Amino acid sequence: MQFMLIMNETAAERDKRNDPAVAGDYWGAWTAFVGEIQQAGIVVNGDGLQPPHTATTVRIIDGKRVVQDGPFADTKEQLGGYFTIDVPDLDTALAWAAKSPAASGGSVEVRPIMLPPPNAA
Amino acid sequence: MTTARAGSATSLGKDDVAETVVERARASYGRLIALLSARDGDIAASEDALSEAFAAALRAWPRTGIPANPDAWLLTTARNQLRNAYRHETVKLKAIDEILIRMDASDAKPATIPDMRLALMFVCAHPAIQEDMRTPLMLQTILGLDAGQIGSAFLVSPTTMGQRLVRAKAKIKLAGIGFALPDRDVMAERLDDVLSAIYAAFGTVWDGVDGDGGGQPSLAGEAIFLARLIVSLLPGEPEALGLLALMLYIEARRPARAGPDGAFIPLREQDARLWRRDLILEAEAILTHAGALGRVGRFQLEAAIQSVHVQTPVTGSVNWAALRSLHELLLQHRPSIGAFVSYAAVLLGMGLVEAAREVLDSLEPSDVAHYQPYWVTRHAVLAATQDGEAEAALKRAVGLTRNTSVCAYLLAQARRDRPGPP
Structure with missing residues (x-):
């Protein structure tokens, strides 16, 4: 069964990426986690994302394309990256989620991947 | 008294069959649901398939005789139902299917049916399930209570309870909650969720208003059954023993809680001769056994407090010092409002x-x-x-x-x- 681990970070946690005093620890923790999860052979897909200020949001309002600077919502924690993994059940997915640095410096939402609708084939 | 003889193919009364079916439904419901659902986590589909199997038994057994292993017969029939329901989907053969396929209705050894009820209880009390739905889920899936019975115990209409149960079962399936026992390191925490859900079925019980069940139907018997089940499946867990002892102590006082006119009698004014000595002795033995395992916890402490209460009529005075230190320990373990x-x-x-x-x-x-x-x-x-x-x-x-x-x-x-x- 496939799950997406949606890694959310606080701004303070994310800023560690470029703070020379702590960047080593920050990247070290992520490198260790990514190495372990890759080695387990369960990763379907995964990416880290550039910070929210690099985002551009688009929506259609009254048939017109409206493009905005920044992410969709201004929240305390924001999407920093994701992994899609293939594991037997929720508890296994939660165990991997808990190991990620995001669980300590933010939160990880675990969501099952939607199967194609029954008549799509 | 007439009993239907297993395997006898002739002259079976419809009543004998009905009696056997009802007996199976009571004794094996949770066991069969647990095994059928462990396959893919679809409890709702398993419930439908099993009720079809019970209906088929009522039709077939008067003709064929009651099979040597009724549970295996029911399981096979329910599995076929499920397979029909899934025939348009490509479903991977899992270990559970293997077990189901190897089951043989003529095999009279009931031990061949694996007991997945403990895993099912951990599924029902999983932290991914809304806390107030864990107890209703357990009552329905393990004991086969319907939404109406559960709803009236929790003061919720049958329709509302039915909808909540449907949503909770959908969550179990869609969220991918696995039918496996938790790892050693999360076991204690998750067991506490299971035990708390069982205790919630027992009702709001507090000694100041001993036995205030709120007038709704009591699920005390069901809760004690579940606690006995978990103790039999996890015999080395002191907190499971503690919960069972706690409920037995409280249950022992039930006959003394109301006067002949139904008037409420608080603990200190109860006639201790009406307390059920058999339950108190059983509770004492269980609590002693739990204590010997050397891991104290909330339920053992609450049971110990009850033990002090039932000793009061024996010694003639309340052992306040013991009550005080037990409460102080309890507050260290579980600083709850209660x-x-x-x-x-x-x-x-x-x-x-x-x-x-x-x-x-x-x-x-x-x-x-x-x-x-x-x-x-x-x-x-x-x-x-x-x-x-x-x-x-x-x-x-x-x-x-x-x-x-x-x-x-x-x-x-x-x-x-x-x-x-x-």
Whole structure:
């Protein structure tokens, strides 16, 4: 069964990426986690994302394309990256989620991947 | 008494068959649901398939005789139902299918059916399930209670409870909650969720208003059954033993809780001769065994507090010192509102009125606004110091009491408290 681990970070946690005093620890923790999860052979897909200020949001309002600077919502924690993994059940997915640095410096939402609708084939 | 003989193919009365089916439904429901659902987590589909299997048994068994292993017959029939339901989907063959395929209805050894009920209980009480739905899920899936029976015990309409159960089962399937026992490191925490869900079925029980079940149907018997089941499946877990002992102590006092007219009788005024000695002895033995395992916890401490209460008539006096230290330990393990209020009642019993009041005052008003035992205890503390606010506290308590005989008792107390002519 496939799950997406949606890694959310606080701004303070994310800023560690470029703070020379702590960047080593920050990247070290992520490198260790990514190495372990890759080695387990369960990763379907995964990416880290550039910070929210690099985002551009688009929506259609009254048939017109409206493009905005920044992410969709201004929240305390924001999407920093994701992994899609293939594991037997929720508890296994939660165990991997808990190991990620995001669980300590933010939160990880675990969501099952939607199967194609029954008549799509 | 006529009993249907297993395997006899002739002259079986419809009543014999119906009796056997009902008996199987009671004894094996949870076991069969657990095994069928473990396949892909689809509890709702398993329930449908199993009820079809029971209906098929009612049709077939009068003709064929009751099979040597009725559970295996039911399981095979239910599995075929499920397979028909899934025939348009490509479903991977899992270990559970292997077990189901190897099951043979003519095999009379019931031990060949693996017991997945413990895994099912951990699924029902999984932290991904809304807390107030864990108990109803367990009552339905393990014991086969319907939404109406569960709803009336939790003061929710059958329709609402039915919808909530459907949603909870959909969540189990879609969220991918696995039918596996938790790892050693999360076991204690998850077991606590399971035990708490069982205790919730037992009802709100607190000694200040011993047995205030709120007038709704009691699920005490069901809760004790579940606790016995978990003790048999996890014999080395002291907290599971503690929970069973706790409920047996409280259940033992049930016959003494109401007078002949149905009037409520509080713990200290109960006729101890009416307490069920068999249950008390069983509880004592279980608690002793739990204690020997050397891992103390919330349920063992609560059971120990009950043990002190039942010793009172034997020794002739309340062992307040023991009650106090047990409550202090309990607060270290589980600082719940209930434990604080109960602790205040013990301090009051020892004559430490100010200390009792301090404990009550330390609680958040929003946490206790609707907690009946808090207001009963608050009234007792204020009445002990002739505080004018005592009556207001009692009125809050009465307003929060659902059980009519407890209500009558509290109102009578209010009349006694009030000075001057009636």
